[in-house]
Amino acid sequence: MPLRFYNTLTQELEEFHPLDGKTARIYTCGPTVYNFAHIGNFRAFTFEDILRRWLRYRGWGLKHAMNVTDVDDKIIANAAKQGKTIEEYTANYTKAFFEDAASLRLETPEYVVKATAHIPAMVSAIEELAAKGCTYSSEGSTYFQIAAFPGYGKLSHNDFSGIRSGARVDVDEYEKGDARDFVLWKAHKENEPYWDSPFGKGRPGWHIECSAMAMQYLGETLDIHAGGVDLIFPHHENEIAQSESITAKPFSRFWLHSEHLHIESQKMSKSLGNFYTLRDLLDMGHSPEAIRYLLASVPYRKKLNFTFEGLKAAAKSIERLRDFEARVSGTKLPAGRVEEAAERSREAIRQFEEGMDDDLNTAEALAAVFEYVRAMNTALDEGRFEEENRWDAARVLEVFDCVFDVLKPSGAESVRQGAESGEAAALTEAEIEAYVDERAQAKKARNFARADEIRGMLLDKGIVLEDTKERVRWKRK
Ligand code: AMP
Numbered sequence: 001m002p003l004r005f006y007n008t009l010t011q012e013l014e015e016f017h018p019l020d021g022k023t024a025r026i027y028t029c030g031p032t033v034y035n036f037a038h039i040g041n042f043r044a045f046t047f048e049d050i051l052r053r054w055l056r057y058r059g060w061g062l063k064h065a066m067n068v069t070d071v072d073d074k075i076i077a078n079a080a081k082q083g084k085t086i087e088e089y090t091a092n093y094t095k096a097f098f099e100d101a102a103s104l105r106l107e108t109p110e111y112v113v114k115a116t117a118h119i120p121a122m123v124s125a126i127e128e129l130a131a132k133g134c135t136y137s138s139e140g141s142t143y144f145q146i147a148a149f150p151g152y153g154k155l156s157h158n159d160f161s162g163i164r165s166g167a168r169v170d171v172d173e174y175e176k177g178d179a180r181d182f183v184l185w186k187a188h189k190e191n192e193p194y195w196d197s198p199f200g201k202g203r204p205g206w207h208i209e210c211s212a213m214a215m216q217y218l219g220e221t222l223d224i225h226a227g228g229v230d231l232i233f234p235h236h237e238n239e240i241a242q243s244e245s246i247t248a249k250p251f252s253r254f255w256l257h258s259e260h261l262h263i264e265s266q267k268m269s270k271s272l273g274n275f276y277t278l279r280d281l282l283d284m285g286h287s288p289e290a291i292r293y294l295l296a297s298v299p300y301r302k303k304l305n306f307t308f309e310g311l312k313a314a315a316k317s318i319e320r321l322r323d324f325e326a327r328v329s330g331t332k333l334p335a336g337r338v339e340e341a342a343e344r345s346r347e348a349i350r351q352f353e354e355g356m357d358d359d360l361n362t363a364e365a366l367a368a369v370f371e372y373v374r375a376m377n378t379a380l381d382e383g384r385f386e387e388e389n390r391w392d393a394a395r396v397l398e399v400f401d402c403v404f405d406v407l408k409p410s411g412a413e414s415v416r417q418g419a420e421s422g423e424a425a426a427l428t429e430a431e432i433e434a435y436v437d438e439r440a441q442a443k444k445a446r447n448f449a450r451a452d453e454i455r456g457m458l459l460d461k462g463i464v465l466e467d468t469k470e471r472v473r474w475k476r477k
């Protein structure tokens, strides 16, 4: 079965391939940097990381843009309270967000784009909407008139045909069913930051930010737009109305939305005060890998109920896999390869892939890995696992870890950063090929310890080896 995603727009599972047959162009709504992100926010970002990694595993290139909302009502109010400019105020939280993202091993999107650095693009988008007759102004603000867009409601599957024209809102977030003309450009208020524009002094609304930046970096029709379910309405509905009014083309082919993280049966949110930041949990002694595992282990369209027992169980699961890895590489084994164990590893990878292809069903993918580990532990106990089955096990764990990325303990982070920070430290192709050859010779000579050492050393430098029937392939992580 091919890779399928559930598309909120069509409410169906649909086969995915990028429009150009090569590169998936993805836009995700990033953080509003007015505070530390909580782990509910990070559930959404972890799902997006898993999405990226699985698309790559399936051979697609990635062009992913994520915005950073660094101007909004809360930011302006909080900065004013602290006597800071919005730049000063948001700089710390932006830095904190990317530190947290790195602890959770979230890959950095190809384009991380700040709202305040793209005001001209937003102004031009509003000008285009005005030229098409989709806007009106009132008391110095400019609004999008939703009656001008017949498709309004198609993402959230609401019937807004009877809406009153002219009822409008200035706030960025509002309740479902409460369809109103939304603000594109907010009139300047005294003592607030502002930008000049053809519609007067002011600042952009939140929705236009994403439409303008998504189209600037990724073109008029995206392959995938993703975010948390709370963004379906009004935010994503409004993004569609704006973008499609400008281009008359579909704004995104796929819309993927991740469910909330709950705590004690309530959505974790800053306004309810029932949240933990990543830092809170790290300070309590939990590992970032356990948190990442917990966030990734529940399929993204299911609610995830956060509990400390769940977090402990996540840590235990990682430990089980690390123990298996250590057992396989640390046990003296008889030469040879047991075909049954080899077949079991191929079966595990097939099941893992099937799970992930099925709308990123991480629970099914994990089940495949754990069933394999259980079977191989028994095989090891009973002498049905030999020297060359090590490679079968390594391959299963490698496939698992290129998505879940939890096997390397966080203590090893400095190695990872070291490898990334210095371009000079990176190996050249010739050097890598030389190591690959040396490893092949070591294997031939049955010096598996040296072969393992070379594989591990290359992995530390970000080079992944893949043993295929014909030859050994390598790629940079
Ligand atoms: P924000 O920084 O509030 O704009 O939110 C960033 C992302 O986190 C959005 O995609 C939200 O949908 C998502 N989000 C917010 N609260 C939760 C939660 N409790 N569980 C999962 N995702 C959430």
Ligand code: ZN
Residues within 6 Å of the ligand: 028, 029, 030, 210, 235
């Ligand atoms: Zn957005």
